Amino acid sequence: MSAFIDARNVPSGTVLEPDLAIIGGGPVGISLALSLANTPLHVALLESGGMTFDSKTQALYEGARVGAPYLTLEASRLRYLGGSSNHWGGWCRPMDAIDFEERSWLPYSGWPITKKDIDKYFARAHALCEGGTLLYDRAGKYASEMGPAIALGDGGVTTRWFQFSKMRGSMLPTHFGDRYADDLKRIPRLQVYLHANATRLGLNAGGKNIDEIDVATLTGRKFKVKPKAVVLATGAVEAARLMLASNDVVTAGVGNEHDLVGRFFADHPIPRDTATLVIFDGKLSPYYTEQQTFRGAILRAGLFPSEAFRRANAVMGSSITIENRVDLDDLASAAVATTAAAIGVDAGDAIAFSLGCGMEVTPDPERRFTLDTDKDALGMPKLKLHMRIADSDFAHFRQTLKELGRQLLESRAGMLRLNLKTREDWLDGLDWGNHHMGTTRMHADPRKGVVNANLLVHSVANLYVAGTGVYPTYGAANPTINLIALVLRLADHLKGGLR
Ligand SMILES: Cc1cc2nc3c(=O)[nH]c(=O)nc-3n(C[C@H](O)[C@H](O)[C@H](O)COP(=O)(O)OP(=O)(O)OC[C@H]3O[C@@H](n4cnc5c(N)ncnc54)[C@H](O)[C@@H]3O)c2cc1C
Incomplete structure (x- = not known):
């Protein structure tokens, strides 16, 4: 049996050493953990929130906006187990083949994978969305x-x-936290840490490997996770924030050698x-x-x-x-x-x-997030969104x-x-649509994308980003089911062995 552990009871100074750390327990983190259930991997899933909404945790999502009108950053997502699936609309549709293609008339278009690469995972993604x-x-x-x-x-x-999507025994779409908590608890080598906020991705001195993750609770506990590999599954906005704010080794931030992290933000x-x-x-x-x-x-x-x-x-x-x-x-x-x-x-x-x-909007590098001078309750810099349409x-x-x-x-x-x-x-x-995309785009060329076709950050040997942030263009389909298909593909890649 796996355990759900309240990180507020983990003594400060503790060091955890799982094979894989998944940061974020939304649809992505949960789908990935479920898919790795029958592997020998020891997995720690770090989730910022608990089982229900809490306003102090939610406030960690606050940020600033300038430019074209947009939603407030704390209202357009939810920060507890299940993530934004706790209030999603459940609309699902597969993306089209053209959405993946390079189009001469559309700058920055072209995924390094085709629709066929995720098609074979679509039925399982659809089943997870019920x-x-x-x-x-x-x-x-x-x-x-x-x-x-x-x-x-x-x-x-x-x-x-x-x-x-419709959650079994409910009128609502699938809320991944409620729906899959018991399934997660049945996974032998998984530990789910609730109230555990990743606050820093610690690169090694050479800047090529994540050696440790700093974790903090709102009650003041601090501990470290030292995994072999990390999957960042915090949603597109927070993934950019964590990468930009982890700037103690590479000053531009993790994976940001080419100034791409946080750029190309999009929504529908x-x-x-x-x-x-x-x-x-x-x-x-x-x-x-x-x-x-x-x-x-x-x-x-x-x-x-x-x-x-x-x-x-x-x-x-x-x-x-x-x-x-x-x-x-x-x-x-x-x-x-x-x-x-x-x-x-x-x-x-x-x-x-x-x-x-x-x-669908056209990709725009200037529609972007930067770090703000304000800090949140854990001392992390907040984000500023520069919105354009x-x-x-x-x-x-x-x-x-x-x-x-x-x-x-x-x-x-x-x-x-x-x-x-x-x-x-x-x-x-x-x-x-509250469909946050594009901040950690996927491209075969490290100068044009943050992650490669396997969602591995180009410049870091053991950091994957799993989220709609990796979408280089966005299509008009509702993103979540396609994202889950992409994540199931990542699970197969990880089953092939951690680097
Ligand atoms: C109102 C609304 C309606 C929507 N309707 C639809 C729809 O109809 N169809 C559709 O396809 N999509 C819809 N979406 C989008 C959908 O909810 C997202 O695509 C989906 O939730 C993304 O999953 P995720 O796991 O990548 O991220 P999230 O759901 O954002 O989950 C991220 C998780 O990471 C945790 N986290 C964040 N930061 C940290 C940290 N530093 N440390 C540890 N944990 C952290 C959060 O608490 C959260 O649980 C909607 C979204 C909203 C807000």
């Missing part, structure tokens, strides 16, 4: 029993499917009410607006730009969701009547919906919306009215 029957885009075949897909003329936008912007969708015959299948349970899965349809459309038109990824019913004002009603008359359809029963979306990102999405509008008219099924024109329109009420 997504039920693996359907995704195959759902369309069965959903026709509940009504037809929106008729769209040939073109770049098609109906595709989200699938949802969610502009509200981007367009109004009008369906002329007044009929829309329910799976577009609400989750539906069928064939052992929970699903909802969205509208997505195809890979071919993205390639041909050099546009970023996005997902379009159909949200609430809206009333048309006089001007919009007149536009609908005029358009319907022009194409010879009856729009007497027309209904209208507001469209939502999740957008380019007008071209909105323009990419507008191009996809226009294509959808064209296809609706071509099929004579409906029409689209674009609601957001100026930058101020787009930023007004802008929400975000």
